[in-house]
Structures are given as structure tokens and as C-alpha cells.
Amino acid sequence: MKFSLLAVGQQFDYEGERYIKSTPLIAHQVDTGEQRLIPRSANVVSTDTPAVAPTPANTRIEADQLQAAFAELEHALHQQLGEEARFVLAFEQARQRFFERLGLTAAVSPRPKDHSSS
Structure with missing residues (x-):
């Protein structure tokens, strides 16, 4: 400093x-x-400063707030990138790892209906 x-x-x-x-x-x-x-x-x-700075109280976020924010991010990405199968699969895998890393169960995000004929 x-x-x-x-x-x-x-x-x-x-x-x-x-x-x-x-x-x-x-x-x-x-x-x-x-x-x-x-x-x-x-x-x-x-020498007066503690080795680890205390975490400010306002940085704590509740699981439901995190999941809601993530759902908004997911919605925005789907609007921008569409429903290309490769993107959807990659995003689902990343989403799963994200919530596993935090020790949370990922809330199921609403998906637009797939009207394609398979």
C-alpha cells in the first residue's frame, strides 16, 4: 500500500x-x-492490517437471488444466440458445473417451446 x-x-x-x-x-x-x-x-x-480483509456484509447473496439472476442471464443469452443445439448443450453443461461449484441445486430455467419437426 x-x-x-x-x-x-x-x-x-x-x-x-x-x-x-x-x-x-x-x-x-x-x-x-x-x-x-x-x-x-x-x-x-x-502491520496493523489483518492478513485477510473482512468480507463486506453486502456481498452475501441468497441462493434464490443468485438463481434468479442466472435465469435472467440465461434468458438474455438465449435471445441473443438462439436455440442452436450446440449452444444449448454447452450452456446446460456450464450451468450444471456453475451450480455444483456453489453447492446449489440449479433451478430449472424456463425453455422456449421447440416447434421444430424432428
Whole structure:
């Protein structure tokens, strides 16, 4: 991350040493207290940041919402690409893998009636 993104008082590592940001451009080395001018664009590693960023609460989606959105995607693709047998088969296989990967049962999507004579 960039030095300018750190908050004053936040600890970070820069060029192998640990510092505390004391002003927008100055940091103090933790061990010696020595001041150092750090460029705003310097790449630093924050030691206060958790290793894994927490997932925002609003990214969770319910299974029925996911299935509805997928059905809309499927409908739009069928309108654009038609009912060519090769596309339909490839899409069905991809759809099955998609929902299996998520551990969900895919809702049956409505299919346009096939009026072709076979």
C-alpha cells in the first residue's frame, strides 16, 4: 500500500524497518525514534492490517437471488444466440458445473417451446 493511505499513528514496514506514521510525510522508527521523511508514493506494508480483509456484509447473496439472476442471464443469452443445439448443450453443461461449484441445486430455467419437426 502507499504511505499516503496510512493513518497517523499506524505502524508499517518500509525498507526492512518498522515505523510509525507521525505526520503526512514523517515517520518515526519504532526502535530508535529517529525521524524519516517518507515519500507519499512509497510502497509500505501496514502491520496493523489483518492478513485477510473482512468480507463486506453486502456481498452475501441468497441462493434464490443468485438463481434468479442466472435465469435472467440465461434468458438474455438465449435471445441473443438462439436455440442452436450446440449452444444449448454447452450452456446446460456450464450451468450444471456453475451450480455444483456453489453447492446449489440449479433451478430449472424456463425453455422456449421447440416447434421444430424432428
